[in-house]
């Protein structure tokens with residue numbers, strides 16, 4: 459690592475003269491760091507939110523209710539949209555200056571330093587960087603089952619092994635069972651909190667104690683993509699573990715409550731040496747879009763707008779609960795912008811039938827049951843869901 463480029467410093471100093479050489483040397487560093495075996499076959503990868511969207515057949519036309527990727531239809535905010543438009547005029551410039559502005563804002567709010575933050579175009583590239591780094595040498599990635607599978611799926615495409623730990627009876631990550639799986643072969647423990655797809659949240663004190671104990675043995679990766687939907691995100695975040703010097707990485711995204719899924723911006727927070735190690739596997743902040751950064755700077759902690767989106771999400775969710783109850787269905791109480799419930803028919807068939815009616819949802823199979831995950835959309839989208847669902851339930 460010592461001779462690799464610190465890209466963020468490079469950007470800060472805007473050392474354009476050195477750019478060409480540095481870029482070449484950085485690329486070589488990256489190539490030498492890549493695990494040699496990439497078992498590339500798209501077929502290893504199961505259905506993800508991305509593949510579900512990509513597979514919407516044109517014959518179904520545009521969806522009336524797009525409830526399959528946990529997007530937030532209430533964002534981005536008007537202030538973000540204006541900042542994006544204003545930034546178009548200077549779109550010919552690399553975004554050197556905006557990066558420290560956004561990392562500075564995040565650092566100030568969280569009480570950390572910019573060195574604790576790496577931005578990327580969504581949290582996905584950072585999850586994939588962690589997948590590559592922590593699976594090197596055939597290491598194991600421990601996750602809940604089911605949980606968000608992008609990181610472990612990619613680890614498997616390289617050298618990693620995926621250790622899946624079933625959820626508890628109330629569909630939460632089983633921290634004790636996950637800890638019990640740690641051996642000297644473990645590369646990473648991945649905790650998605652709140653968990654996708656079950657929408658459950660862990661007890662904060664229990665997770666804090668877990669991070670403190672487990673991070674002494676192995677890196678803990680906490681994916682907080684949906685934390686903004688909790689009543690007290692600052693109380694629930696594990697950024698405090700990073701501040702306490704623990705070997706913990708926290709991933710955040712603008713894709714959910716901020717409504718930036720298509721604009722692409724996410725970040726990780728961790729110890730500076732860990733972030734340097736991971737940055738070898740990314741194309742770096744240099745690769746960010748200036749318009750998206752301008753939007754994110756305007757949107758970050760725009761509390762009133764975010765609270766409004768949250769309120770509308772909760773109203774749509776309450777409506778969905780009432781529909782499910784009226785039709786005689788149970789559901790897992792949700793701490794996020796999606797709801798998981800057990801189906802009474804084959805999951806694949808259900809999704810296809812809903813799709814024919816213009817409603818996109820996702821299906822899962824676990825605990826010997828077929829499940830549906832519905833993202834929370836605008837009220838009219840939930841009404842489309844209800845109309846279609848009533849025809850099938």
Ligand SMILES: Cc1ncc(COP(=O)(O)O)c(C=O)c1O
Nearest residue numbers: 580581582606654683711713724
């Ligand atoms: C738990 C979780 N983490 C990460 C992501 C990736 O989000 P993005 O790359 O848009 O930041 C998602 C997307 O749905 C998610 O559900």
